[in-house]
Amino acid sequence: MDLGIQGRRALLTASSRGLGKACAVALAREGVHVTINGLDRGHLDAAAAEIEALGVEVNGVAADINTSEGRAALLAACPDPDILVNNNWGPPPGDWLSFEYEDWLRAVEANMLAPIMMIKAVVPAMRERRFGRIVNITSQMVKSPFSVMGLSAGARAGLTAACKALSRDVAADNITINNLLPERIDTERQVYMAQRRAASAGMSYEDARAEMVESIAAKRMGRPEEFGAMCAYLCSVHTGYISGQNIQLDGGSYRGTI
Numbered sequence: 001m002d003l004g005i006q007g008r009r010a011l012l013t014a015s016s017r018g019l020g021k022a023c024a025v026a027l028a029r030e031g032v033h034v035t036i037n038g039l040d041r042g043h044l045d046a047a048a049a050e051i052e053a054l055g056v057e058v059n060g061v062a063a064d065i066n067t068s069e070g071r072a073a074l075l076a077a078c079p080d081p082d083i084l085v086n087n088n089w090g091p092p093p094g095d096w097l098s099f100e101y102e103d104w105l106r107a108v109e110a111n112m113l114a115p116i117m118m119i120k121a122v123v124p125a126m127r128e129r130r131f132g133r134i135v136n137i138t139s140q141m142v143k144s145p146f147s148v149m150g151l152s153a154g155a156r157a158g159l160t161a162a163c164k165a166l167s168r169d170v171a172a173d174n175i176t177i178n179n180l181l182p183e184r185i186d187t188e189r190q191v192y193m194a195q196r197r198a199a200s201a202g203m204s205y206e207d208a209r210a211e212m213v214e215s216i217a218a219k220r221m222g223r224p225e226e227f228g229a230m231c232a233y234l235c236s237v238h239t240g241y242i243s244g245q246n247i248q249l250d251g252g253s254y255r256g257t258i
Contacts, residue, residue: 004237005133006031010083011074013065013118016043018187019137019227020087024051026228027083027235033057035078039064065114071121080125083235086115087137090189091151093196099151111138111155116162119177123170132175133235136163140183140250160246167244176243178234183250184212186221218251 010027014020016038024034028051036051036058038044044060051058061077063070065088091107115136126132138156145153160179167177184190190212198208213221227249233239234247248254 001238003030003232003235005083005232005235008032008082008235009035009078009080010085010235011035011037011078011081011118011122012085012087013037013074013115014087014089015085016040016047016060018087018189019182019185019224020085021047022187022224022228023085023087023135023137023231024228025054026225026232027085028054028056028058030232030236031056032083032235035059035061035074035081037061037063037065037074065118066110068117071114071117074118075121080129081122082126082129082131083133083135084118084122085135085137085231085235086118088114090139091155093148093193094151096147096150103151104154107151107155108158111152112158112162115159119163119166123166123175126175127170127173130174132170132173133239134163134175134177135231135234136160136177136179137231138179138181138246140181140248140254142179142181142246143248143256144254164244171243174240176234176239178239178243179246180227180231180234181246181248181250182222182227183248183253184216184221185224185227185249187224190221215253216251217253220251222249222251 010032012024015024015036033056048058048060063073088110141149141153163177194208198205
């Protein structure tokens with residue numbers, strides 16, 4: 001299927017590794033020019049070289065999207081993106097009652113306010129061009145939260161509600177805003193989570209990872225390229241009638257119907 005976005009420009013935050021990079025690669029395969037972001041110049045340069053080999057323009061911006069200066073640098077590098085993919089490293093797990101005010105504040109800054117500020121900056125020009133695709137990478141915890149992931153669930157649920165409200169206002173301008181809710185996609189984040197589980201439960205890393213895999217209905221972790229493909233599809237010309245949605249990529253694990 002031709003997604004109809006060849007030659008478009010995409011801005012992807014936190015995209016030098018993991019799910020953000022998977023989305024950048026998938027968009028580049030469709031001929032989209034990408035601006036990628038990360039904190040580590042080495043990872044950025046490596047990702048840029050890989051994506052450039054697909055025949056598109058790549059701009060790597062080392063910036064912290066949790067700061068106004070970092071967001072300004074990204075927007076200066078790509079001031080009028082047709083596509084915005086918001087991503088950020090998630091807050092750490094922990095005991096809900098141990099989370100302090102500062103922990104909640106950091107979570108809200110990183111996983112709610114930072115993406116909202118990026119959306120606010122790009123929507124006016126998208127409206128003028130009458131095309132915009134915004135995808136937020138959130139978490140399945142938005143729909144099925146656990147207290148141990150309370151920081152992530154709380155901040156990202158706030159982003160979900162705010163974007164749902166805006167999606168109704170911009171739908172007539174051919175701008176869509178959707179959320180991807182990953183669960184156990186095989187990236188560095190899952191290595192980190194397995195290490196945390198192993199340390200807290202006194203088990204080996206291998207056993208912790210096996211336990212995580214067993215919890216998934218598909219009995220395997222998702223592949224980053226599967227996640228990236230869904231992101232690219234949501235950014236296509238074929239999805240103008242899909243907006244304000246939360247799409248789970250979880251191997252069929254979610255038990256609810258809505």
